[in-house]
Amino acid sequence: MSKTGSNWQTTISKSVSYEGVGLHTGKPSRVTLLPASSGTGICFERCDLPEPITVSAVMANIGSSRRATDLQCDGIAVRTVEHIMAAIVWCGIDNIIVRLDGEELPLGDGSALTYVNLLDAAGxxxxxxxxxxxxxxxxxxxxxDESHLIALPYEGCRVTFLFLHRRFRPDRKGSDTESEYLDIEVTREVFARKIAPARTIGFEWELDTIQEQGLALGATLDQAVIIGKTGYVGDTRFCDEACRHKVLDLLGDIAILGRVRGHFIGIGSGHSMNHEIIRLIAGDWDVKRGV
Ligand SMILES: [Zn+2]
Structure with missing residues (x-):
């Protein structure tokens, strides 16, 4: 068996559905996961349009990377795909139809756990x-600038991540850079237990601004780990939950390539750099295959 899953391509055993609100649009949507034949890959299907439109999770369809990963094909978008993408690939699923009756995936509990549980139920x-x-x-x-993302050859999948954020001094005269560090060998079991439950990151001082920009309209304090001026606000699931969520987002973005073996080292990197690195990896792979 390979380190990332079965020796055979896989799909889910039965259809399952979930309804919730999108992180950025704040609009409700229903997502239905359906089995798919080998070679399908991960395909999103917008069923709320006059004719259903399929948007495949492939590099050519990567759209905006503004605080989330959106896919886009012929002007039709599917927004905030990274958490379900990570869950699909790290639950060992190669082929699946993700049918959606809206523009944005439901946020669930803010992490990938909602989708891991849904996929477990699907078999x-x-x-x-x-x-x-x-x-x-x-x-x-x-x-x-000061952010870096490196991918190295590696037999399995490993992520080393340094999450950096500002912490204001108690006297409010300036700030220090705080960091969280995680180095993790990712397997299906490790993903489900140590990465999938990490919730979306919210910076307390940014919340009003980003909502004015029309983003994060669907977020509540339960679905996010909030970083305030002097540290985390409220309960956390891990002492380094923000760093773990950055690893989740990275795994969700590289899942666009499918099963990937490599060692990814990120320092303060995010979605747009994730997209750059998968373009570099895919470019090399296409050259190797003579595509
Ligand atoms: Zn995320």
Whole structure:
């Protein structure tokens, strides 16, 4: 068995549904997960339009990376896909239809746990076709100001992440940079237990501003781990929950490539740099395959 799942391509055993509100739009939507045949990959289907439109989770369809990952095809968007993408790939599913009656995936509990539980309920079926693991074949990296993201060859999947944020001094005369660090070998079981439950990050001082920009309209304090001026506000699921959520977002973004083997090292990186690194990895892989 490979480190990322079955020796065969897989799909879910039965259809399952979930209804909730989108993180950024604040609008309700219903998502239904359906089994799919081998070679389908992960396909989102907008069923709220006059004709259903399919938006595949492939690199060419990556749209906006403004605080979330959106997919877009022929002007039709599916927003905030990263949490369900991470859950699908790390629950060992290669082929699935994600039918959605709105523009944005429901946020669930703010983490990927809602979708992990939904996929567990759906069960897993093996299909009699071999999967294709994407390997990082040589080091690739992207750098923007003080943020860096590096991918190295590795037999399994490992993520090393440094999350940086400002912490204001008690006298309010300036701030210090606080950090959280996580180095984790990702397996299906580790993902479900240590990464999937980490909730969306909210910075207390930004909440009004981003809602004025029309973002995070569907978030409540229960669905986010809030970072205030002197540290976390409210309860946390992990002492480094924000860092773990950044790892979740990274895994959700690289899941666009499917099963990936590599060691990813992120320092303050986010969605747009995640998209850059998968373009670099996919470019190398296409060259290797002669595409
Ligand atoms: Zn996220």
């Amino acid at each position: 897993l079926t093996e299909l009699h076709e071999r999967p294709c693991d994407i390997r990082v074949t040589h080091p690739v990296w992207t750098t923007r």
